[in-house]
Amino acid sequence: MMAKVAINSVVAFFSLxxxxxxxxxxxxAELTFCDYVVGISLGSISAxxxxxxxxxxxxxxxxxxxxxxxxxxxDFAERKSPFLKKLFKGSPIVLxxxxxxxxxxxxxxxxxxxALLGMCRVAGYFDVRDIxxxxxxTGGELSILPRSARRAATTEELGISTRDAKLVLPFVIDGxxxxxxxxxxxxxxxxxxxxxxxxxxxxVLLACYDPAEDDVFVKMKNDRGFADTVK
Numbered sequence: 001m002m003a004k005v006a007i008n009s010v011v012a013f014f015s016l017x018x019x020x021x022x023x024x025x026x027x028x029a030e031l032t033f034c035d036y037v038v039g040i041s042l043g044s045i046s047a048x049x050x051x052x053x054x055x056x057x058x059x060x061x062x063x064x065x066x067x068x069x070x071x072x073x074x075d076f077a078e079r080k081s082p083f084l085k086k087l088f089k090g091s092p093i094v095l096x097x098x099x100x101x102x103x104x105x106x107x108x109x110x111x112x113x114x115a116l117l118g119m120c121r122v123a124g125y126f127d128v129r130d131i132x133x134x135x136x137x138t139g140g141e142l143s144i145l146p147r148s149a150r151r152a153a154t155t156e157e158l159g160i161s162t163r164d165a166k167l168v169l170p171f172v173i174d175g176x177x178x179x180x181x182x183x184x185x186x187x188x189x190x191x192x193x194x195x196x197x198x199x200x201x202x203x204v205l206l207a208c209y210d211p212a213e214d215d216v217f218v219k220m221k222n223d224r225g226f227a228d229t230v231k
Contacts, residue, residue, distance in 0.1 A: 011057070015046065015064060034088045038071045089138045096120075096134035099147070109136045120144065171216060172207035185209050192216070 042064060049060035078085040093105045095116055106116060117128070119142040125131055133145040169181040171192055182192060187209065195216045196207065206219040 011049075015061070034071065034074050038067050041067050092138060092143075093136045094133060095136050095142070096128055096131050096144075098133075099129040099131060101128060105136075111136070116142075167211070169209045169211075170206065171209050172201060172204045172218075174206075175202040175204055177201060181209070185211065 045060055045063050045067070049057070052060075074084075074088055078088055093109050095102055095105055095109060095111070101113065101116065106113070116134075120126070120128060120131065120134065123142060123144050125144060125146065128134075130147055131144055132147045135143045135145075137143055169185050171178060171181050171185075171187075177189060177192065179189070182188065192207070193201075196204065196218065199218065199220065203221045204218060205221050207216050209216050
């Protein structure tokens with residue numbers, strides 16, 4: 001019996017894992033009402049599948065596939081119909097307008113004032129008067145547009161010339177070389193080892209490539225449990 005439970009658990013785990021991968025990162029990143037229902041249902045079915053030794057495996061597999069299919073159908077329908085998208089995902093709600101809290105919309109969002117103020121503090125705003133607009137997104141996040149006086153000045157407004165931002169690629173993480181990152185940057189392992197100047201790769205905590213400088217900065221492990229920046 002224990003062996004069967006172990007086998008069922010492994011099968012249920014990988015079935016749920018691959019279905020979650022197909023459904024996409026939104027399943028764990030921006031949980032909508034539909035995602036929540038599908039997520040807890042798939043988890044419940046998988047858990048029961050793991051410990052049930054009476055029902056045949058295809059009963060649970062069918063249930064999982066039905067929820068999987070429903071999720072895909074709803075996702076497709078949302079992309080085709082604004083009405084269905086609003087029905088299943090809801091709509092963004094303006095909670096603060098020109099520094100004033102909209103109590104009616106706050107009630108619709110199922111939040112109270114304390115929860116709203118807490119979300120504002122998390123975003124770095126301790127005074128609602130500093131906020132021009134705050135929108136409660138369908139994924140549960142609070143998007144804030146500060147007043148002009150609180151908005152950070154851009155380099156363009158200050159007349160400062162800057163170089164274009166470039167994506168810094170991690171070539172080595174905790175002693176492991178990432179060939180994919182090297183390939184994206186058009187570099188080779190030999191080039192990387194030359195840049196490391198004979199350093200032991202296994203002691204490299206982090207080595208990142210800066211395309212703007214065409215160079216690598218390295219953080220090495222030391223005996224104190226910290227990382228020393230060596231370049």
